[in-house]
Amino acid sequence: DAKTTQPPSMDCAEGRAANLPCNHSTISGNEYVYWYRQIHSQGPQYIIHGLKNNETNEMASLIITEDRKSSTLILPHATLRDTAVYYCIAAYYDYKLSFGAGTTVTVRA
Amino acid sequence: ETGVTQSPTHLIKTRGQQVTLRCSSQSGHNTVSWYQQALGQGPQFIFQYYREEENGRGNFPPRFSGLQFPNYSSELNVNALELDDSALYLCASSFGLAGAGDTQYFGPGTRLTVL
Numbered sequence: 001d002a003k004t005t006q007p008p009s010m011d012c013a014e015g016r017a018a019n020l021p022c023n024h025s026t027i028s029g030n031e032y033v034y035w036y037r038q039i040h041s042q043g044p045q046y047i048i049h050g051l052k053n054n055e056t057n058e059m060a061s062l063i064i065t066e067d068r069k070s071s072t073l074i075l076p077h078a079t080l081r082d083t084a085v086y087y088c089i090a091a092y093y094d095y096k097l098s099f100g101a102g103t104t105v106t107v108r109a
Numbered sequence: 110e111t112g113v114t115q116s117p118t119h120l121i122k123t124r125g126q127q128v129t130l131r132c133s134s135q136s137g138h139n140t141v142s143w144y145q146q147a148l149g150q151g152p153q154f155i156f157q158y159y160r161e162e163e164n165g166r167g168n169f170p171p172r173f174s175g176l177q178f179p180n181y182s183s184e185l186n187v188n189a190l191e192l193d194d195s196a197l198y199l200c201a202s203s204f205g206l207a208g209a210g211d212t213q214y215f216g217p218g219t220r221l222t223v224l
Binding site: 034036041042043044045046049087096097098099100101102 | 111113142144150151152153154157165167197199201212213214215216217218220
């Protein structure tokens with residue numbers, strides 16, 4: 001699986017959009033980009049995933065650059081409950097989700 | 110709410126003992142994956158089962174073993190427990206083979222403490 005690089009931490013103001021970057025410069029053509037988050041020792045929660053096109057669901061938007069070397073997860077209106085560790089993962093058909101250290105996002109009132 | 114449940118929630122064992130952790134997947138999900146998460150780290154892939162067959166393994170010794178049953182339940186067994194086995198153990202289920210555009214849904218985890 002391609003290695004991903006994320007900033008270790010970031011702050012966000014409540015009600016504002018949170019933009020979480022992820023670098024995956026060695027991603028291969030068939031690797032998907034997945035985002036999960038984990039709130040204080042609970043099980044990771046699936047957020048969104050994509051291959052080439054931008055994706056949006058009720059939780060977030062995923063913007064993937066045309067060369068697929070990086071992506072951004074957007075939480076449109078961050079709330080205090082969005083405080084969590086966010087993991088960006090590049091996963092191929094070989095099924096293993098390789099979690100790195102993630103980005104610790106703190107939403108402040 | 111992912112529909113994936115795990116039991117027990119917490120467990121304390123002593124070094125050298127054996128432990129069995131259980132997971133109940135979403136109905137219809139053919140794949141279950143197990144992960145170990147040490148304190149302060151991201152989850153690490155242990156192995157995956159697809160339709161009751163092991164479908165791949167991470168960098169874990171053979172004393173970590175698993176079973177998957179036709180009723181969407183599964184087990185993680187760890188023999189000869191070591192202190193470093195203390196961790197949160199997570200199971201995740203998915204319909205097909207995870208990573209192929211499918212989505213893994215995680216349970217709440219079992220916190221294992223080895224004394």
